[in-house]
Amino acid sequence: MKEISEFSIPEPSLKRLPQYHHYLVELKSKGINLVSCSTIGRDLEFVPVQVRKDLQFTGVIGKPKVGYSVAELVVAIEAFLGWDIVNEAILVGVGNLGTAILGHERFSRFGLQVVAAFDIDPGKIGQTIHGKTVLSLAGLADIAPRMGIHIGIITTPAEVAQAVANEMVTAGIQAIWNFAPTKLNVPQHMIVHNEDLYSSLASLSCKLAKRFRAQIRETERLN
Amino acid sequence: MKEISEFSIPEPSLKRLPQYHHYLVELKSKGINLVSCSTIGRDLEFVPVQVRKDLQFTGVIGKPKVGYSVAELVVAIEAFLGWDIVNEAILVGVGNLGTAILGHERFSRFGLQVVAAFDIDPGKIGQTIHGKTVLSLAGLADIAPRMGIHIGIITTPAEVAQAVANEMVTAGIQAIWNFAPTKLNVPQHMIVHNEDLYSSLASLSCKLAKRFRAQIRETERLN
DNA sequence: TAGATTGTTAATCGATTAACAATC
DNA sequence: TAGATTGTTAATCGATTAACAATC
Structure with a gap:
């Protein structure tokens, strides 16, 4: 078969x-x-x-x-x-990277539209960033299910990523796009995709370091 | 052996x-x-x-x-x-993502320090973002070799990424971290690492779409 | 000593590539 | 028809996993 x-x-x-x-x-x-x-x-x-x-x-x-x-x-x-259907998503962690993703309208042509942003910093809550009001993380479990949202984006520091993921599970989120460089422990049914920039950086810096070491060896050989 | x-x-x-x-x-x-x-x-x-x-x-x-x-x-x-040696890098394209990377001080603990930013937008040139002055792209080929910089980060739209890569090659850059979703044609000796966010998004949305299709089929079966 | 853990060789598994038949 | 290109089966290659000897 x-x-x-x-x-x-x-x-x-x-x-x-x-x-x-x-x-x-x-x-x-x-x-x-x-x-x-x-x-x-x-x-x-x-x-x-x-x-x-x-x-x-x-x-x-x-x-x-x-x-x-x-x-x-x-x-x-x-x-x-699945780019023909636009999925609505919420984002948690309005730092540099979170702000950038909020502003990246083009994702909507690839099936993803961020409709709400959350943070715990009282200084950020209430602000409007790229047209979206930053909400208190405390409201996530309430708002996400009411809006029928299935995708969550984590752009927090690694230290709080697990706590945020737990909130998302409670809020009925089904798929997490995780930009925090840490492993998330979530129930089996969750779809998690890790976007580890350090991991990418690693292969770049590793190859460059290797090249420099080779150059140094070469120079030493000639002396 | x-x-x-x-x-x-x-x-x-x-x-x-x-x-x-x-x-x-x-x-x-x-x-x-x-x-x-x-x-x-x-x-x-x-x-x-x-x-x-x-x-x-x-x-x-x-x-x-x-x-x-x-x-x-x-x-x-x-x-x-190669995280024990900090490589200096220049960044081209001070949009949302470029700004985020400029502000991400933590990269320096992983071998990467962005020391200069470039753009072609006259409205951006001269501005200071996260403590770095945005310079005209025209100056890249001059400045990068003088500062002995080996890493270039591309955070421009896909349309201009190839032209920027060409500039970087001229400027003696050895490794490119490319965030534009396009293939770069560069000489063999260049180290290129593509960070394609759409590509990552693809596997997330694909899995989610698959799940929804399965759910719809299940619902139809029961009727 | 006994048992847990490392290090290494062999088997398995999955993705890539080669070979070739089918088709316009 | 001849030749280019698709579609598919078989061979290869590389990474993962299993098995087991070496070691503290």
């Missing part, structure tokens, strides 16, 4: 879909209607067969010798990723 | 190191000096043998029956990731 394909996309393929999407939208805006895997692969630096495998998850069928319809792919990727 | 271990850490292991680091720093602050792989694994939800494999890349040797020295691990991870 064949698996239900929708449920079985490998995480690496899923992560590549937005890249295809961005690329295809650009092609479309240039008036290009058809594209082959080899062209996509050349521009995005993937091997063609990988592009083909990835695009298959969207359900779009290509024509041999012709390629894929750009418009069809764009629509299919958006549907697959 | 054995490979030079420093050069061969798998990307997934590298990405986990900051998580261990965060966890171990916390343990240390609680006065805990020794830790075993099973304890780390329990708290971070990794299998113990994976923890062991990952920690081996740092060069720290554990004692059977005893475990690892927390302090030793913290130092070794920091050295491995």
Whole structure:
């Protein structure tokens, strides 16, 4: 028996879909209607067969010798990723990063609209940031279910992230986008996605440090 | 012949190191000096043998029956990731996200200090944001080499990211942390790390959409 | 000593890539 | 028709996990 394909996309393929999407939208805006895997692969630096495998998850069928319809792919990727339905989200932690996300209107074109912001700092509560009033965190468990909100964004310091996550669970939030660099303990049914900037920074600084060490060794060798 | 271990850490292991680091720093602050792989694994939800494999890349040797020295691990991870040397960086694109990163002093504890910011918007040039004066992008190729800066952060819209990357290459930048959701074409020697928030958002919205579709199907089945 | 834990080799698993048949 | 491109099955590659010997 064949698996239900929708449920079985490998995480690496899923992560590549937005890249295809961005690329295809650009092609479309240039008036290009058809594209082959080899062209996509050349521009995005993937091997063609990988592009083909990835695009298959969207359900779009290509024509041999012709390629894929750009418009069809764009629509299919958006549907697959759930970007055709805009989910309302609440954000907790109106610091630098939280403020930036509140101001990033463009997320709404990718299925996410932040409709309310919360903080515990009395100095911030009541302020209006990017058109949204900052509310007291104490009200979260009340407001989120009433507004039928399913996504929570955590942009607090790591120390309080777990407490905020607990509040979100109580408030009936189903998916958390966590920008705090800490592991959250939440019930199994919760969808959690960690966005650890330090983790990304790590691979950059590691590679750079490695290069510098190699240069130093090289210099020493010559002396 | 054995490979030079420093050069061969798998990307997934590298990405986990900051998580261990965060966890171990916390343990240390609680006065805990020794830790075993099973304890780390329990708290971070990794299998113990994976923890062991990952920690081996740092060069720290554990004692059977005893475990690892927390302090030793913290130092070794920091050295491995290059967090013991603070790299100066410049940032281009002082929008919402750029401003947030400029204000995030804590990066300096993880090897990164943003020392200058650039933009093309005349309305922004000359302003002081989080203590840094915003400079004209035109000056980048002059200033960066003079200050001996090796890291560039791109927080511009996708449309101009490639042009900014080109400027950075000219300016002698060696590593780019790219927050624009687009592929950069740069010379081979450049280290590029893409931080695509849409890509992360994709897996969240995809999983949520899948769940909603399942719920709808379930409701239909019952009617 | 006995048992817990490390370090390491072997087996498994999943993603990527290669090979090739099907198709326009 | 010939050739380019898709779709699919098989082989490869790399990371994870299991098994087990070494050690305190």
